[in-house]
Every structure is written in C-alpha cells, then in structure tokens.
Amino acid sequence: VTVVALVPAAGRGERLGAGRPKALVPVRGEPLLTHAVRGLLSSGSVDHVVVAAPPAEVEGVADLLRPLGPAVHVVAGGAERTDSVALALDAALGVAPDAGIVLVHDAARAFTPPSVVREVVDAVARGASAVVPVLPVADTVKQVDADGRVVGTPDRSALRAVQTPQGFTVDLLRRAHAAAEGAATDDAGLVERLGEPVATVPGHPHAMKITTPFDLAVAEAVLAGPAA
Ligand code: C5P
Numbered sequence: 001v002t003v004v005a006l007v008p009a010a011g012r013g014e015r016l017g018a019g020r021p022k023a024l025v026p027v028r029g030e031p032l033l034t035h036a037v038r039g040l041l042s043s044g045s046v047d048h049v050v051v052a053a054p055p056a057e058v059e060g061v062a063d064l065l066r067p068l069g070p071a072v073h074v075v076a077g078g079a080e081r082t083d084s085v086a087l088a089l090d091a092a093l094g095v096a097p098d099a100g101i102v103l104v105h106d107a108a109r110a111f112t113p114p115s116v117v118r119e120v121v122d123a124v125a126r127g128a129s130a131v132v133p134v135l136p137v138a139d140t141v142k143q144v145d146a147d148g149r150v151v152g153t154p155d156r157s158a159l160r161a162v163q164t165p166q167g168f169t170v171d172l173l174r175r176a177h178a179a180a181e182g183a184a185t186d187d188a189g190l191v192e193r194l195g196e197p198v199a200t201v202p203g204h205p206h207a208m209k210i211t212t213p214f215d216l217a218v219a220e221a222v223l224a225g226p227a228a
Helices: 032-042 055-068 081-095 114-125 170-179 187-193 213-223
Strands: 002-008 048-053 072-076 099-104 130-136 150-152 160-162 166-169 199-202
Touching (some): 002 032, 002 081, 032 114, 048 055, 048 081, 072 081, 081 170, 166 170
Parallel strands (some): 002 048, 002 099, 048 072
Antiparallel strands (some): 130 160
C-alpha cells in the first residue's frame, strides 16, 4: 500500500520569536523541516512526502529539500493548519493517486524517532482507520472557565498527550476534511467529529513539539544528537 506523509510547515512561528517561519529555524545547522522530512523518509515506511510551505517560501523550501530526493514535494500552505493539511492532501492525491495510507506530521516535531512513524503506519495497515501516538500526562490537568477559575480536574490516568505523525486511511482523512467546519488543532479531532474511532500507539518524548525558545534549546542540547 502506498503511504504519503503530509507535513504542514506553513506556520509563522510567532511563539518561537525567531523572526522566520518555525519550520525554517535551524537546529545543528539544518532547518527543523529538513530534520522532520528526513525522519519520515528514513522510517522506510513512507513513499511520498508533501510539505505545505509558507506561500512566500515555496521556491526556497523546494530548493532546501531537493537533496532529499524526488519523493519530496512542496506546495503552498494556507491560513490555518487545517487549510495547509487540506491543500497538501489534494496535492498528495495528484502525486500518488493510489495512496491508501496518509500520515499528517508537524514540521515542529522534527526529531520524531522513525520507529514511531513505522508503528503508526503499521497500525493503519493492520486495520485501524485513524491512529495517534500518545504519551501519559505528567502534570495534573485542570479545566478552567473564561476567568481562569478551576471547574474540574479530569482523572489524569485517563488523559494522554497527543503527538504526530497521525495516521489515517486516505478515505477517512478526505471525509474528515470535507466535513470540517472551522479549524482543528489536530486531524484526529476532525475524525472524532465524524464519530469514527481513533486508536492509539505509544508516542516518544523525542516527538515533542518545538514551540518555544525553551523547546528549541532542548532540541539543540538533546534531540539532534551529538554535535558534529
Ligand atoms: O502553531 P503550531 O505549532 O500548532 O503549528 C503546528 C504545525 O502546523 C507547524 O508545523 C506549522 O508550521 C503548521 N502550520 C501550517 N499552516 C498554518 C499554521 C501552522 O502548516 N497556517
């Protein structure tokens, strides 16, 4: 079965404050996006990668990723992450009309171990229509109202932090995006709105999302491996 991975990388990265799109911020000399795409390809489970780049950066991102080979394609992203994923999905179906499994992976999770990518693909191949990698939550999580007052404490043992890549059958992700009204923070959320089940596999601490300067420091220090 043909597997395509979509990489929304069109965010502005304002919380990182690096003055450029987050996907293009370098760690150990290479942009986060390069690390992310290389990790997908080195899993051995992904046939094509479609990157949604900031619209003004499509040419530059294509140049950047060309050394990774012909399996990598770059299109312009959209205003919200959900739009970027939908645009990449359309492009992926042009590139690989026979695709049966689609992954959606954030460029910001640049150091996701290839073993996690393989586990997600394998879970879909074994019959799950939607799969997300998850980790237990270390912090107790409170629900608050608009004024910041605590209204509840969900049982922590039933909570999971969700990572990417998230894996889907192509048919299910297409249906989820076709039905999407408004943006979602993740694609599995759109599948849940359809009432379809979402399975989990174990995530990995190295699949953390790089959002803040602190996260970037962690990536430099730990995730990118020994300095060259
Ligand atoms: O902002 P956040 O870290 O949640 O973004 C998650 C991923 O979605 C990032 O890789 C970002 O580049 C991407 N994104 C996108 N298009 C947007 C907004 C975010 O591809 N309009």
